[in-house]
Amino acid sequence: MDATKINLVNNNFSDIMLNRHSYRKFKKDVKISNEEISEMLQEAISAPSACNLQSWHFVVCNTKESKDKAHSVLMPFNYPQAETASTIIFILGDTESHLKYRDVWNKAAEKGQITVEERDKVFKSFLPMYEHANRNFLEKDATLDGSMIAMQLLLIARAHGYEANPMSGYDYDRVVSTFGLDNDRYIPITSIAIGKPDEQYKESSRYSVKDVTDFM
Amino acid sequence: MDATKINLVNNNFSDIMLNRHSYRKFKKDVKISNEEISEMLQEAISAPSACNLQSWHFVVCNTKESKDKAHSVLMPFNYPQAETASTIIFILGDTESHLKYRDVWNKAAEKGQITVEERDKVFKSFLPMYEHANRNFLEKDATLDGSMIAMQLLLIARAHGYEANPMSGYDYDRVVSTFGLDNDRYIPITSIAIGKPDEQYKESSRYSVKDVTDFM
Numbered sequence: 019m020d021a022t023k024i025n026l027v028n029n030n031f032s033d034i035m036l037n038r039h040s041y042r043k044f045k046k047d048v049k050i051s052n053e054e055i056s057e058m059l060q061e062a063i064s065a066p067s068a069c070n071l072q073s074w075h076f077v078v079c080n081t082k083e084s085k086d087k088a089h090s091v092l093m094p095f096n097y098p099q100a101e102t103a104s105t106i107i108f109i110l111g112d113t114e115s116h117l118k119y120r121d122v123w124n125k126a127a128e129k130g131q132i133t134v135e136e137r138d139k140v141f142k143s144f145l146p147m148y149e150h151a152n153r154n155f156l157e158k159d160a161t162l163d164g165s166m167i168a169m170q171l172l173l174i175a176r177a178h179g180y181e182a183n184p185m186s187g188y189d190y191d192r193v194v195s196t197f198g199l200d201n202d203r204y205i206p207i208t209s210i211a212i213g214k215p216d217e218q219y220k221e222s223s224r225y226s227v228k229d230v231t232d233f234m
Numbered sequence: 235m236d237a238t239k240i241n242l243v244n245n246n247f248s249d250i251m252l253n254r255h256s257y258r259k260f261k262k263d264v265k266i267s268n269e270e271i272s273e274m275l276q277e278a279i280s281a282p283s284a285c286n287l288q289s290w291h292f293v294v295c296n297t298k299e300s301k302d303k304a305h306s307v308l309m310p311f312n313y314p315q316a317e318t319a320s321t322i323i324f325i326l327g328d329t330e331s332h333l334k335y336r337d338v339w340n341k342a343a344e345k346g347q348i349t350v351e352e353r354d355k356v357f358k359s360f361l362p363m364y365e366h367a368n369r370n371f372l373e374k375d376a377t378l379d380g381s382m383i384a385m386q387l388l389l390i391a392r393a394h395g396y397e398a399n400p401m402s403g404y405d406y407d408r409v410v411s412t413f414g415l416d417n418d419r420y421i422p423i424t425s426i427a428i429g430k431p432d433e434q435y436k437e438s439s440r441y442s443v444k445d446v447t448d449f450m
Contacts, residue, residue: 021252031247031393035386036237036280052449059443064252065385066400070438076447084450112446161374162402162424165381169281170251173389177247184282186378197450208378222286227275230328231292233268234300234413 027179044213093187103211111160116148164207243395260429319427327376332364380423
């Protein structure tokens, strides 16, 4: 993706990162097109992931019906966002990303884009680690990937002129099935409400760096 | 933190996010001062966290001795970074951030900065959820917080003119104790090598947005 070719409302990095705040109430009449959401996701997937497995999956709630579904799994303290956000994006972790990866390389070899030897070299490097991993390992890896891309999405929302709020308070066990997806494959990581704010943000303080850092 | 008052080598958001790549080999003679590392961490802690508990902790390996310690827990495929990076920052999750939070509010009430009633209102809102949570919940929450701040740190490194590489391949069980920290309290989340690159990056492709997104 060519960074010089995208049009952002705001391209000021320090403003985007340091003036980012969580908003919980948005202007109800603002719509964000599926096209613009795709653009934001396209920009966000520049995020890194373990072994480039990209263990993320997005569920975009951009209609009245799907936002109602989102509302049905969120905890009550997240209702204001669910009721006013232009869009809500659930970020799921894909615990089978290594199987998908194997498919992709198999297809590339079948099509002659790579040799069978090149494919096998890739297969031997790190796939066995994932194929023999326990559920905990796969969930942790997916959580890392999904959280990192969530952070990029929070920032990219601001670059597009919106504000956002990450919401991890939901009925964990019902999220994936509520959206008709495979409960064994996907896990909820977080969700992000995006829109134009309709409130002042509340300052939130941070512990000092000294307080949370050991220089060794 | 006033975004207009910090000096960044690069403040171009789209360049920082979209042209970020993982480098695994850095120029060995480049030093980054503890002061600049503190600045980067200060900027990164604008990241959000669940209930603002900030369940993160940083171990900065910025000396020969501490980088050797980092090397001793990393997996061999991360040796090139460990041997050449200017600094390596381990991001740990703090599974006792809710206890720390209680301390902070108790002290504020003792000092008269807030009333006892205000303190108790805070204590009743979400702390019980954490105090009754199982280890899994606390680890997942800390992993989310720590991964998000890791993403900010990867970006802020570029704003400071460096490149970076997130490394999650290490001997998980030995990381925390190797740095003399409390194994029951802290968990490893990821680590980040930062420096001036001494190689060309390798392009890494991504699945298309369509392939990983359900519009509902």
